Amino acid sequence: MYLAMGRFEPRWLSLLLFAVAVLRALGTRERLWIWSAVGTGVLAMVALLGNEALPLKLYPALVNAVLLVFFLVSLRHPPTVVERLARLQDPQLPPFAIVYTRRVTQVWCGFFVLNGSLALATALWASDATWALYNGLLAYLLMGLLHAGEWTVRRRVKAAHGHV
Template sequence: MGMRSALNWALVGLTVLYPLVVYATIGRVAPQWLALLIVVLAVGRALIAQQKFWWLVAAGAAALGLAAWLGNDPLMVKLYPVWVNAVLLAVFGYSLLHPPSVVERLARLQEPALPASGVLYTRKVTLVWCLFFVLNGAVAAITTLWASDSVWAFYNGLLAYVLMGCLMGGEWLVRRHVRQAAPGI
């Protein structure tokens, strides 16, 4: 594993653990330092990935970080998962309006000659992900604004990832069934 890959995986791991770090340190560490952490993580991911998506995430992290820094407000550091869902929704939604969809692009990495039925299927899957990001972002916002820190950390640091994994696994099972019924997808 190269240095760049190892650094990327470390940043992914730290980003996944971010809600738990916030939960463990909120009230003990000034929000400004937590804000600095998320900005460093987001900018680091953007520098390594060199993708527009991560630059959007980093810009939002910087805005939340600045608000947390200036206002000494822990709410701002807890809004990061809401921002990430909003950016993902924007990216996936934009790809529906300006094809190919995100899921089609991913599918073409394995099957460059994706048939029209596969394009339609990937479009539907992209739409399902958009719905997921709306719902997940809404729950992230609700837990940020009205739930305890422990509920926020549980949802955003564990349950949201479990739900995402269930959606991925469920789509994989559906895709297998659809491919058996209509080869070429």
């Protein structure tokens, strides 16, 4: 995106973002993802009409907001997102694992709040280079660190409960 922003007008990049929104809307039946596609479409249309890069730069903040809502809703209406993912590997999760997956879902919610806030701040107040560095690299490194840390903790929790 950073390289493209310097070479193409935002209106042309917005067409790509709009295409992603349409494909997302067509490829799902879940309301949350449909609303996400609508939000993406709105950002793309604003960028297209105003030929401004800011709406395109707001996309990572939108993604974090949607993921936050998705994870929060799963906390209110279990099973949580993380429990659903865990059940793909082990359909018969023991009770301690369900408690653990709930806690991991809460941690990811915190991550989405922090990451989304930083994505928003870099879009609104940072240079294009800073925005691209954070949203194109650092955010992914932080996600990887969180995942690696969770994997390490999960192994210890399983071992403490006699599951290897």
